[in-house]
Amino acid sequence: MITKPTPVPAKKRTSIGSRRNPETETAVLAAARDLISERGYAGFSVDEVARRAGAGKTTIYRWYPTKADLFIAIYTTERSTFVPVPENGNLIDELEQYTTSLWHFWASHPAGAALRGLIAEAQGTPEALSALRDRFLPDRTADVRRMLSSAAARGELRADEVDAKVALWVGFSWYKLLVGELHDEDVIRSVMMQIAEVRRNS
Amino acid sequence: MITKPTPVPAKKRTSIGSRRNPETETAVLAAARDLISERGYAGFSVDEVARRAGAGKTTIYRWYPTKADLFIAIYTTERSTFVPVPENGNLIDELEQYTTSLWHFWASHPAGAALRGLIAEAQGTPEALSALRDRFLPDRTADVRRMLSSAAARGELRADEVDAKVALWVGFSWYKLLVGELHDEDVIRSVMMQIAEVRRNS
Structure with a gap:
């Protein structure tokens, strides 16, 4: 960035x-x-x-040019150091470890406050909204998308479910960040099991 | 409110x-x-x-006392008129209809902008965060919680999954609101099917 x-x-x-x-x-x-x-x-x-x-x-x-750009820069300079991307072939474990690391990172580094600021700023100006949606998000959801796509390649879920699962994962993590509940780590595994799950009736 | x-x-x-x-x-x-x-x-x-x-x-x-209180008042005065709560015994249909109505309401009434403002304001002050999390959210998630609890009572999902499913639903809907994608209604059914789904492997 x-x-x-x-x-x-x-x-x-x-x-x-x-x-x-x-x-x-x-x-x-x-x-x-x-x-x-x-x-x-x-x-x-x-x-x-x-x-x-x-x-x-x-x-x-x-x-x-905007506060959003500064927030993205703060976030990006620290991010790669602190959130390892697990790769052990078990989707639920991978999602749980990754989400737990990410929440720790958000809670204990300026990046968490920067992301809260970026999302807030995006509610005020179209430039910030575009920076969040078109620039920040594609980069920052790539890891989770890769985990889900690998699981699809292993036959554990359908490829056409990946987008919906990425949206569920982003929404859940943002929600916990935005209401100040990143300490609530006990729910992570249960939610990741639901996100990882394949639909039966479709 | x-x-x-x-x-x-x-x-x-x-x-x-x-x-x-x-x-x-x-x-x-x-x-x-x-x-x-x-x-x-x-x-x-x-x-x-x-x-x-x-x-x-x-x-x-x-x-x-705060902008958050004003945003909640704007939201609450209009909300009950425009978002009917379906009750037809089919969880996926109920969640889809309800979410579609809610997104229409957000997109076409000041309430949508008020909720975006409330969430943004909550990133700035502890009073607004508490208003959002402790006052606004319990009221505004009661309908979805009731749909999911009824489905649990019908044996369609486990009662101990309801909290995680409510969090997934809130997160997903907020995410689409916050990135300005409420027009993207085509994804609603697919995501609601995933939220409604019971976990097999737990």
């Missing part, structure tokens, strides 16, 4: 035209991450990110 | 202490409903509701 910064010699946190100063970018993302953790969505502003990072608002807006 | 206004003789839209002036209340709710429809969550403010309703901000805040 983040354009790889082109390394250039630079000391000060100033804009260098269309290329990004990696030092400034790091400072901006760190400030954004801290701010969403400390103050949540209601207290998040680009003004305050700029102040903390010692960066210009114009620079931040050039790199991240 | 709304305290029944005590009828009192009143002509002007002014506060009358702890009792509500029904004329003012109607004007406030109508203004809130129009504003969320026209401007969405990002353009919604109590200031503007007060201006349009010709009411005092203090009065509005006394009746609706």
Whole structure:
């Protein structure tokens, strides 16, 4: 999601035209991450990110035109480190392990607050809605889609059920995030068993 | 969700202490409903509701301490009129009809925008989160819970699966609302069949 910064010699946190100063970018993302953790969505502003990072608002807006873009950047920079994708051939176990890791990640890293902010922001502006639906979601549901498609390839479910199951999984995980119930891990296995299940009567 | 206004003789839209002036209340709710429809969550403010309703901000805040309370009031006043609860003894048909009616209601009434606003607001303040989770949700999931419990009583699913199925249903419907895909009605039946399904291997 983040354009790889082109390394250039630079000391000060100033804009260098269309290329990004990696030092400034790091400072901006760190400030954004801290701010969403400390103050949540209601207290998040680009003004305050700029102040903390010692960066210009114009620079931040050039790199991240909307708050949604900043939230996606916060989320994406941390995500791959903390949520391993299990692959053991048992769909229910895979979904349970993956969902448990993801909820831990959301609950204990700024990414969780960033995703809550992204979803909230998407209720206010069409640009944020498009960023969430068309840019963030396809990337972020790829792992679960792969687990379900592999299970379909093994004959454990029908390929034409995968889309509905991905939607059920996203909806359930978002719902628990949005109502602040990520601690409620006991329900994960039971729900993943229902998502993994094949319909009999169709 | 709304305290029944005590009828009192009143002509002007002014506060009358702890009792509500029904004329003012109607004007406030109508203004809130129009504003969320026209401007969405990002353009919604109590200031503007007060201006349009010709009411005092203090009065509005006394009746609706947070934006979340206003969103719930908008939702609740219209909801019962437009979403019939089917009862025909076929769980999949019931869930499909109910979900289709609900999505129509969300897409074509201010209630949909109000719910999006309520969920967004809940990502910003603990009061709004509690209003959503502890006050709004139990009421608004009662119909689906009843359909599922009746099916359990008929022996079509296990009673201990009802909670997980309610969570799957809420999550899926919210997800489609939050990403602006309520027009995507073709998926409803397939997803409801999966939610209605009993697990075999448990």
